[in-house]
Amino acid sequence: MNTNLIYEAIKKALKEGEATVTFNEASALTGSGDGIGGRTIYDDSFASLRYANPIRRYAREVQTIGSSEAFVAKTGNATNPTNPWGYTFTPNVGTPALNTCYWQIPTKVVTAQIPVRTAVLDDINNIEPSIVRDLMLEFSQQESLSMMLNNDQAGSTTTTTGATFGLRGLNYYPSGASAAFGTNGSALTDGLHTIKTVAQAGASIAYNDITALASALPSQYWNFDSTCWMMHPSTIESLREITGGATGLPVFLEVGNANGSAVGNIFGHEVIPNPYMDEVGDGKFPIYLADWSRFVTIADREEFNIKRFEQTQPGFVTLFAEKRVVSTVWDCFAGVRLTYTAP
Numbered sequence: 001m002n003t004n005l006i007y008e009a010i011k012k013a014l015k016e017g018e019a020t021v022t023f024n025e026a027s028a029l030t031g032s033g034d035g036i037g038g039r040t041i042y043d044d045s046f047a048s049l050r051y052a053n054p055i056r057r058y059a060r061e062v063q064t065i066g067s068s069e070a071f072v073a074k075t076g077n078a079t080n081p082t083n084p085w086g087y088t089f090t091p092n093v094g095t096p097a098l099n100t101c102y103w104q105i106p107t108k109v110v111t112a113q114i115p116v117r118t119a120v121l122d123d124i125n126n127i128e129p130s131i132v133r134d135l136m137l138e139f140s141q142q143e144s145l146s147m148m149l150n151n152d153q154a155g156s157t158t159t160t161t162g163a164t165f166g167l168r169g170l171n172y173y174p175s176g177a178s179a180a181f182g183t184n185g186s187a188l189t190d191g192l193h194t195i196k197t198v199a200q201a202g203a204s205i206a207y208n209d210i211t212a213l214a215s216a217l218p219s220q221y222w223n224f225d226s227t228c229w230m231m232h233p234s235t236i237e238s239l240r241e242i243t244g245g246a247t248g249l250p251v252f253l254e255v256g257n258a259n260g261s262a263v264g265n266i267f268g269h270e271v272i273p274n275p276y277m278d279e280v281g282d283g284k285f286p287i288y289l290a291d292w293s294r295f296v297t298i299a300d301r302e303e304f305n306i307k308r309f310e311q312t313q314p315g316f317v318t319l320f321a322e323k324r325v326v327s328t329v330w331d332c333f334a335g336v337r338l339t340y341t342a343p
Contacts, residue, residue: 050137053144054274058226058292060330064299068106069326071191071297073181075099101181103191107301107326108167110142114319121317131319132306139323143167144276147296147327153188164188167327170195170296171278171285175339179332193332197285200340205238205280205287207251209338214267216336217289226293228270232277235286239263282342290335297330 076099112135121127142161150161150169161169174182175197182192198213200206221227231239240262242251254262263271269289278284290296301324309318329335 048134050134050141051275052137052140053147053276054230054272055144055147055292055296056140056298057272058228059296059298059327060293062297062299063302064107064326065302066107068104068186069299069328070102070104070186071328071330073101073331075101075181100184101191102184103182103328104186105168105188105191105326105328107299107324108146108162108165109322109324110139110146110162111320111322112138114321115313115316116319117316119315135306135319135321139321141276143323143325144274147298148274148276149278153192167325168192168329170288170329170337173329173332175337179336181332191328193329195329195332196336198336198338200280200338203280203282203340203342205235205242205338207242207244210239210266210287213287213289213336213338214269217291218333221291221294221334222268224291224293227289227291228272229266229287229289230272230274230277230292231287232279233273233275234279235277236263236271236273238280239266280340282340285337285339287338288335289337291331292335294331295329295335296327298325298327300325 114131114135116127116131146161146167146169148170149158150156150163150166151158151172152162152164152166152168153172154164156163158166158169161167173192174194176194177196178194179196180194182194183190196216198209198216200209217227239252240250243249244251250262252262252266265271277288278286280286304321304323306319306321309320
């Protein structure tokens with residue numbers, strides 16, 4: 001070992017911040033050289049594919065620069081409800097000013113810290129882009145879990161999905177026989193809209209549960225490209241196993257093409273697998289049907305910060321990332337859901 005090379009490298013590192021020492025191998029290699037002095041060469045790194053937030057594919061997305069986002073819905077009627085025809089003007093008829101819903105939700109932040117050995121950065125090609133790509137998908141996972149399963153109200157116990165620091169989960173909006181906007185104001189308890197919820201007849205989902213849920217969605221939302229079903233993959237499997245009639249054939253038949261696959265579409269609406277949703281069970285919400293572009297709004301902060309810190313600990317660099325986002329049920333009439341309550 002050449003000690004002079006090491007000595008010169010240390011001086012260079014102290015002066016320039018980094019140095020590399022290369023020692024020539026003198027041994028004669030036979031065969032592939034593996035295990036007897038040969039070198040291991042790393043292929044480009046990659047990260048296992050994560051399932052990104054499926055709600056983003058259809059939801060309404062806006063940009064925000066605020067620490068809170070306010071939402072306003074006009075719900076009143078400007079026309080005369082008795083007789084809107086003709087030129088007769090009747091003041092103070094209709095409720096355009098009175099029936100307006102307003103609510104406000106703070107922007108929430110999700111963060112990550114990734115310590116990486118400097119030796120790994122040197123040895124493995126493409127490691128930093130792989131880490132960043134995987135980090136983006138990991139943030140998307142956390143966002144989706146919080147958007148579905150988190151309770152953002154005081155006293156929340158859903159700490160793994162953010163609790164009061166997380167998003168307002170769809171499953172924690174109140175249920176009702178009909179949809180309704182929540183209370184007005186800027187308090188965290190405002191804007192908790194009621195979502196129309198259909199009761200599942202039994203412990204297992206039946207065909208009639210699906211037809212009842214489809215009929216519960218108001219007809220003005222039926223014909224949009226963003227109207228689709230969302231359910232857990234295991235729920236899709238359960239629907240594929242439903243049989244009926246004297247023949248015992250599956251209710252949802254497989255016809256052998258992409259657009260007509262069994263439970264690929266139901267009643268003309270695409271079925272989107274969402275592994276971050278509830279599975280079938282007591283008190284769960286295993287299926288949503290919505291015009292998602294009106295049902296959910298996601299407001300993103302314009303900046304996505306990723307910083308690299310090199311003074312955290314010797315031999316490591318640390319990547320720090322943060323993303324700010326807020327989500328809400330925007331039009332509470334644009335979505336319906338299924339639930340089951342055990343007797």
